[in-house]
Amino acid sequence: MSNSLKVPKVAMKSKKKTRYWRLTILVFVLIITTVLGLLHQYGQFKTVGIDALCPFGAIVSAYDLMFTGVILKRIALSSFILLVAVIAIALVFRRAFCGLICPLGTLQELFGRMGKKILGRHFTIPRWLDQPARYLKYVILLLVIIFTILTGQLVFRPYDPWITYHHITSPELFTEFLLGFIILLLTIVGSFFFDRFFCKYLCPMGAFLAPFNKLGWFGIKRNKESCINCQACNRVCPMQINVAQSSKINQLECIGCNECVNVCPARDTLYVAGPRDKKKITPGLVNILVVAILIIIIGTTTATGDFQWKIPTLKEQVIQAGEIDSSLIKGKMTLQEIADAYQIPAQFLVEKLGVNEEDFHKPLKEINEKYGLTTETVRLIVDEYIKK
Ligand code: SF4
Ligand code: SF4
Structure with missing residues (x-):
């Protein structure tokens, strides 16, 4: 090829840099989302659960929101804001979310790179199997939407490798997320041998975004x-x-x-x-603009208070509700939080429930068995105090 037809060396170097930047953005998003997941589980600054930070949750709960006005449990307005951001990106840059932002895509790319280094190559699935198998993700998307509408529950949650990734250290991993764990393992092992294994065959989010490849600007x-x-x-x-x-x-x-x-x-x-x-x-400019769309949408809605990062405390929820509502009490809350939120003397709860000082600071679900309590019992006692 003559020199005039070649991309000049300087431009080729800058293209190489763009490839590194793409990987840097992917890894950065993976780190941020992992930290948010860890803070939710262990941190003092209680961040919202990872379900509330995933645009896919908004796709499956869109029907309930439109026809019943209710957002499914665990999903929040932030999921819908992220979905708007992903659609905005898709209308301009097609599936750039998959190639530049999605942290599950990053996990696959990292294990894929590891696989290539160790094995010296990557494999491809024979065409006769690969082509029909790629339709599987559309079937999964359809089934997830139908069953979510029918049950009013996040049916995909226990199978979702991304949600499972955030429960890797949780005691629920081998109970509630056993199938999700198997799918996560399959995703990781699969991407070790085959590029973007989950994206190609299983990802319902990819299936949702695929038509934008015909529509995006x-x-x-x-x-x-x-x-x-x-x-x-x-x-x-x-x-x-x-x-x-x-x-x-x-x-x-x-x-x-x-x-x-x-x-x-x-x-x-x-x-x-x-x-x-x-x-x-x-x-390179595509990378910058995609990140800018995401930052502008998340930044603006964080400033207006619509994008929630933190779970409101029980006290904040009671103040927001504007009325004393004991149904806000959940198993993960401690009696201390409940006493503070409803301004009930600690002594009253201790006497009524027969709980010792140490257990007063533990979540209800951890002490329920020891004292034969249910969350409902605690709600009734709170109601009794309020009516006094
Ligand atoms: S890399 Fe460029 S030059 Fe080579 S086959 Fe693809 S489009 Fe043609
Ligand atoms: S064709 Fe699409 S998926 Fe393949 S390398 Fe190009 S941008 Fe990436």
Whole structure:
């Protein structure tokens, strides 16, 4: 290839840097979400559960919100805000959320890189099995939505590898999340051998976002005149898309990682552009804009108080409710919190429940068995005090 047809060395270096930046963003989001999950379980600063920080929860509870006005248990307004951000990103940059933000995608990429290093290569599933298996994720999406609507519960939760990842140190791992743990293991082991194993075959979020590859404004184009058929794009594509033979890369499977664009050595051959090739932009700018959309939406809604990061304390919930409502009491709360929130003298609860000083500071679910209590009993005693 003559020099004039090659991407100049400086530009090639900058493309390499863009690839590192993409990985850095992915790892950063994985670290942040992992820390939030740990803070929820162990921290003093009680963050909301990971369900409330996942846009997929909003997809499956959208029906309940629209027709009953109720958000499913564990889902919060923040899930819907994240879904709006993901859709906004998809309308502009297609499935860039999958290729640039999704922390479950990051886990797969990290184990995938490990697999490639150790095994020296990655494997592909034979086409006769791979192609039909890719439809599985659409079936899963449909089933999850139907069963969530029918039951009014987050039916996917015990199978969700992302929620399971956040329960890896929890005693519920081998009870409530046993199947999720098996799917998480399958995801990790699968991605060790095959690129983005979960994304290709099992991810319902990917299935939801796939149609945006036909609708999103910016997309990848290939100039077949200048293509030298080196196959570098095909080799790097984690979703095994035949980039080298396509003129537009708008296949449902593309996760918008722009890796193909960043490895192409031929000048002006693979590029990101709007419709009719107007407004070409670099993959580096795509990275910046995707992160900016996310930060602007989360930042603004955090400032308005709509995006919740922290679970309100019982006292804050009672004040917010504006009336004394004992149904706010949950098994994870201590008698001390309950006494503070409803302004009940500790002595009254101790005498009524026969609880010792030490257990007064433990969650109800931990002391229920010892004293033969239920959360409902505590609610009734609180009601009794309030009516006095
Ligand atoms: S076609 Fe390009 S952008 Fe799409 S998944 Fe493959 S490498 Fe990533
Ligand atoms: S990387 Fe793909 S698009 Fe670019 S020159 Fe090689 S075959 Fe053509």
